[in-house]
Amino acid sequence: LQQCYDMEDLQLRDQMQTLAASLPHNFSCLICMEEQPADNSVDLECDHSICRTCIRGHISSKIEEHRFPVLCPVCMTAENNRQPAAISGLLVQQIGVDERQYAIWEEMELSQLSVLLHCRKCQRSVPVDRQEHDESRMLICPLPDCDHIWCKACQQSFIIDGPPHSCDGTSELDDLMKQQGWKYCPNCKTPVQRDGGCSHMTCISPACNTHFCYTCGENIVRSALTSDIQTAVAAHYRVCELFD
Template identity: 55%
Template sequence: MNSCKQSFFVDKQEYEATNIIACPLPRCQNSWCRSCNHLIDQNGPPHSCDGTAELRHLMGQRGWKYCPGCQTPAEKVDGCNHMTCTSPGCNTHFCYLCGKAIVRSVKRQEIKDALSRHYRSCRMFEDIPDLPVPP
């Protein structure tokens, strides 16, 4: 919602000509979307009423990936680069490092074999820094 509590008149033609409304008051820096009435961050990504542009921007900033099977966003918190999509029915196993689908299966042996093939050429774990040697 618009956080500006002042009122002002807007020319109807100007209002209909744009999707982003900027408050014309001198001390107010607010802008909002005419379609969804959400406040727009002027320093943020381009606005989309459904949030897809903002999510895409956030994922790029954080380095998050999409499941190559269904495009569900995924974030690796720790552990190996083998990811299993959490979206119901997707069953895609993919590599977080390279983003490629490894296999789409629920069969344990198929998954194991596909992982073995994939990680011959890709790293399952990130490089672990050497621990300091005790004196």
């Protein structure tokens, strides 16, 4: 009798387990708070339980707002320091957004890896790798029929075989002055061009009061007193040429 009872009890337990396994499991959506079948939930990396209708509505609204990345709506409202989970492109495909919205999604996804580069010479735009763009100091138009090179910081064109580029123009000015034989004031570095006369130059910068030699570039004297200037100029041009 005991054996029969044990066998019946074991069979009954097996039947109950089989019945429980066949019953549909429900879950509570954390957005709409409704009890729904488990197969209507989506799998996010953060393990939050959200129904397909709610997550589709959330994704669609963010796509229409051109917000990227799209984050889990539950993570965004949670009061903790945990990094919100991002919704993947695979989930966007599976959730059933329309073709127009998915095209917007792909465009936003691509924009994370590239940047639109506009060439001022050929007036065309082309996407380039974002990391290379961020690390580059000079930009080169990637289109095959354009050779434009320019500075990313100041947008000024680079001169091929020219002097090193400087955004404030100091390098280019220095190269031009060397070519033209112009001089800098040895005190305040103001550019000076002699258009005739002797080599004795007086800096034109206010309050500089520097007198220098255009031939050798040496500082003769810095003074506003006529006697000091005459004495220093006479001493300098005993060893240097006053006139060419």
